[in-house]
Amino acid sequence: MEGVDYLAAERKKAEFDVEEMKIVWAGSRHAFEVSDRISKLVANDPAFRKDERTMLPRKELFKNTLRKATYAWKRINELRLSEEEASKLRFYVDEPSFTDLHWGMFVPAIKGQGTDEQQRKWLPLAYKMQIIGCYAQTELGHGSNVQGLETTATFDPQTDEFVIHSPTLTSSKWWPGGLGKVSTHGLVYARLITDGQEHGIHGFIVQLRSLEDHKPLPGITIGDIGMKFGNGAYNTMDNGVLRFDHVRIPRDQMLMRVSRVTREGKVVESDVPRQLVYGTMVFVRQTIVQDASCALSRAVCIATRYSAVRRQFGSQNGGPETQVIDYKTQQSRLFPLLASAYAFRFVGEWLNWLYMDVMRRLQANEFSTLPEVHACTAGLKSLTTSVTADGIEECRKLCGGHGYLCTSGLPELFAVYVPACTYEGDNIVLQLQVARILMKTVSQLSSGKPPVGTMAYLGRIEPLMQYRCNVQKAKDWMNPNVVLEAFEARAARMSVSCAQKLSKFSNPEEGFAELSADLVEASVAHCQLIVVSKFIEKLQQDIPGKRVKQQLEVLCGIYSLALLHKHQGDFLATSCVTSKQASLANDQLRELYTQVRPNAIALVDAFNYTDHFLGSILGRYDGNVYPKLYEAAWKDPLNESVVPDGYHQYIRPLLKQQLRAAKL
Amino acid sequence: MEGVDYLAAERKKAEFDVEEMKIVWAGSRHAFEVSDRISKLVANDPAFRKDERTMLPRKELFKNTLRKATYAWKRINELRLSEEEASKLRFYVDEPSFTDLHWGMFVPAIKGQGTDEQQRKWLPLAYKMQIIGCYAQTELGHGSNVQGLETTATFDPQTDEFVIHSPTLTSSKWWPGGLGKVSTHGLVYARLITDGQEHGIHGFIVQLRSLEDHKPLPGITIGDIGMKFGNGAYNTMDNGVLRFDHVRIPRDQMLMRVSRVTREGKVVESDVPRQLVYGTMVFVRQTIVQDASCALSRAVCIATRYSAVRRQFGSQNGGPETQVIDYKTQQSRLFPLLASAYAFRFVGEWLNWLYMDVMRRLQANEFSTLPEVHACTAGLKSLTTSVTADGIEECRKLCGGHGYLCTSGLPELFAVYVPACTYEGDNIVLQLQVARILMKTVSQLSSGKPPVGTMAYLGRIEPLMQYRCNVQKAKDWMNPNVVLEAFEARAARMSVSCAQKLSKFSNPEEGFAELSADLVEASVAHCQLIVVSKFIEKLQQDIPGKRVKQQLEVLCGIYSLALLHKHQGDFLATSCVTSKQASLANDQLRELYTQVRPNAIALVDAFNYTDHFLGSILGRYDGNVYPKLYEAAWKDPLNESVVPDGYHQYIRPLLKQQLRAAKL
């Protein structure tokens, strides 16, 4: 029945003020109001329909995305949306497109790496979308190793130009989003050569297509790199391939804020500190962590609601069967992900603060905290995207067979999300960077230089090495200090143990390579500690609303104790906890699952996602799953005819044993 | 360059006889010969091309599958292939289709559950594909809980017929493969009702479509349930929805081998033991475990070859960069999966033996081992499919950005494989069944009834509870007995610990529910032990070929020590090993990675997969990755025109600021 809320009984069970939790989730009353308004605007506009997306062949899919992106821009202008509102609108349209790279990479890079003059020239064009830009760094042969890029930009002093060239097949640009079919300009990263000398990798603004007829300019070959993982998903994006055959651009199209090339072809460093790039980096990674909490919460919302609708087994005396959300195995898979979604939300909020802090420090020429900031954002990007990708897939499995249908929304969410583990830094490569800084920090502990920021705990290395957990009963694990200390001790001891093993190698680089798998584990432990500690810090704030804080305390407990259980091996191997204490943590965890159970639906309602945004029949707000699944099935193109295309050619000759003559 | 083997240097490094390893992998010289011949037959026939699969819209994709399936059947007949060869051919065609369910479920179910008379009637039709059958069990509302199915089969004594009916929306059959568009007949599971009495779930052969025009018969509504996860992938299959409106079938179309309905409507049990179903079950699950080793080995083959081609960082003095396969982090993610592929192969081989053994016992009316066999096959299905699904995705990530392209073959492999975690029993539901039998076995230990089969080790519970690992140096971990004992002790202690906790509950069912997450962990530990022990048993056989056995010993070491490391928490919490010993295991593991490294390419060559079957540019035998990736990109439909469809309507008005008038 339409209009009935099949989850009403679940909603009544909630013990806390959902409306207040929505504010907490959004970050502020203002943020909630904007999100709420814009998401509904998108949901109510049929032009933004997306339920047919997984059935469209590539060309139609792509054209449809062009339409939506253009229409979104039109609406943004008509409604005179603020920058905040416009970016929310793009977010709720929920379809990867060239605008992501234009606004998310091209514009910020010009802001960060362009001189004032360059910004004055290019930004107004970009802001009005009179040009569309992409970020062309990765090549067929090089991604992670940016210093290995092969594209060359050779300065020609005769004409005062750079010659952009792709000397090899592997130097073809490969992957940039928006490049394949749309961008008029690219921010191209290339090896700067002047006077026969190499000067490392720099960014160049290169016009790629004619502004009149959209054809690639002379010397430029561009195309789309082809289908990617999943139906719909990232195939709405034209990730592209690009080759240059001696393409000339004026000298002033090299981004010259940090170093510039003079008329004579000399490379001159400017007095702007190189560390400025850190600002952009923290900004981008903060966005990625926010996105992680968003993608994970979406998947969790779907799986939680469906788990309350789905019943299987356990009917007694003809009564209804058990809701699968009541099975402890289901809870032990689902609730830690629910808690992680909240945890990532809060660590994302903190990263936002960190970004402002870094900008303030940069302005004050204060660079000492930057390596730690770098490590922390790299590590959190890696941790949150990995957990989110795996978490979405787990949510899909939690929905049983029906999770495998595109109408569940989960396959597409997974496919579209999972490259976040690879782009903006491969997750393993990033953890190795964190590990490097951790090892450096540990090795300098005796130097008297106290570690800062998220590494400050390493300054208390002696008590942490001596630490013994004094948990005696399950409830003791609800004390945040107890949890924090255990996580600090575990992370510190894993780092110290790696450092000790490293010191036995005569060649430290060899040692680092040999022990890299262990180093990644130490680095993950450090990052998990950051998330736990930021969750705990959040709970020290004043949080209004009936029992809102209590719910968050339960979630914080679930987040940390589920981690403790999962990584029991670390905690036991470093003697941070005894096996008895680990077992008590597990008992407490089960108790927390019971506490969160009646609030589960309300906790995902607090994300305030529209059915449009969720894009999932299983996750419908009203729980009216079965009739809608049934209805949706008939829309598949295969159902256009009862007897399928191919019956006369293939099935009938097969059944009638007339294959010898059949043309196949 | 065509014809150059870019991996030749890698192949030269191999220290063992690859040709002999191929025989070991295939299971026998005969099996190798058949596989080799049939896989090449498929690969060399352009009718079986599959590289365009991820670009086809659903209807074309499906029609193309009909063509291939029919053509395959034609070839099978023309070449007079044996049953073994025919099934290999279908396997190498590598495309889910109605024939999977016809041969894999419909035919075996009639064999297992039909009377001799029914078999004589239906099997010849099915063998010649004069009828095409599907397996229609799952409904919209019920999957795991088969006893909850709602479809009814009511006996009408007046006409000597059953009336098959779908009383509710949720009773619609939902998921059966081959049902949506192709099958002429379905094996429909329904609630038997005679004389107003319910008699549980039984199977009925129901004709669904006219054999003349393929239209659904009166009272029958059928369709496809729509798009599923991934491009190409399982969308070649017509998983269907089916509703019955009082459809009548003759009484003799109920499968009556075990119980039958008489002319008068009485339900009579036959003297055939019910346990016979176990035979089919072991058979089907054995296939699934074989499939797991196959899917995992495919992914590992792709990731291993590409990891040897891909270079990133570490160039010294202008020399080539490091092959990413040389990074220890890459090795620690890849090599345990390589080892798992071999481990699953051998446990699959053993399951094949177990199947014969069970059939022998059934014939001798010997049923005592069946619960253990049931547990063991359920657990191994669950374990191997879960590891394989995760492993394929890990292999995809190991390929960095390029793994996200469909041309890598990995997205489709993942999407097509992953439902194996759900069908034939949800993996968690299965582990809970194992746990139940484990708990029963533990509780009966004092009764003097010795546990059998894979649970026999529990008969040595006392020494296992007293066991202390005596590893003193890393090398000690290469002793198979040491490894086996540690795994036995861990599994036994986890089971015993669960049993002890259970005994504290006054209501055992409540206890089981409350502790179910822990029980699943105990059950997984038990299943891992089975795989480890079967790998070790395999190594006790005579294995010819230069250093073939040694390689397998290295892989066995990697398999078990990587598990030990991953589940360190279990081993430490149960005091099976000390943290020092766990750390030594980890040292030994790193050493084994170094040993396997030069043999890695040869070890995946031993799978003997053709490039056609692999379906991956990254996994090409010759390693000629980059030119082929580049070439393939241009085949995407988006590249049919340089300026994309939609430019004039959308992009140009956007760039030219002419949106106000634009129709969007």
Ligand SMILES: Cc1cc2nc3c(=O)[nH]c(=O)nc-3n(C[C@H](O)[C@H](O)[C@H](O)COP(=O)(O)OP(=O)(O)OC[C@H]3O[C@@H](n4cnc5c(N)ncnc54)[C@H](O)[C@@H]3O)c2cc1C
């Ligand atoms: C959907 C998508 C969108 C993208 N969009 C853009 C874009 O707009 N613009 C752009 O320029 N690029 C883009 N990229 C490219 C992306 O940035 C790269 O794919 C990413 O940087 C990873 O690099 P790679 O592909 O070279 O991986 P590789 O580095 O080749 O990784 C392969 C394997 O090697 C391992 N490895 C590599 N180096 C080391 C090391 N030193 N130590 C240990 N292990 C190592 C990795 O862990 C991984 O397992 C996009 C990619 C994707 C998938």
Ligand SMILES: Cc1cc2nc3c(=O)[nH]c(=O)nc-3n(C[C@H](O)[C@H](O)[C@H](O)COP(=O)(O)OP(=O)(O)OC[C@H]3O[C@@H](n4cnc5c(N)ncnc54)[C@H](O)[C@@H]3O)c2cc1C
């Ligand atoms: C690709 C594909 C092909 C298929 N082909 C066929 C076919 O040919 N014929 C056919 O009849 N069916 C087919 N199926 C259906 C398949 O067999 C079912 O999807 C499967 O049995 C799982 O059942 P479910 O979907 O009801 O999951 P559910 O049981 O609803 O699972 C949902 C969640 O509940 C949990 N859960 C359920 N019961 C319990 C419990 N007692 N304790 C703890 N947790 C529990 C599960 O672990 C899961 O997390 C197919 C499915 C797929 C995806």
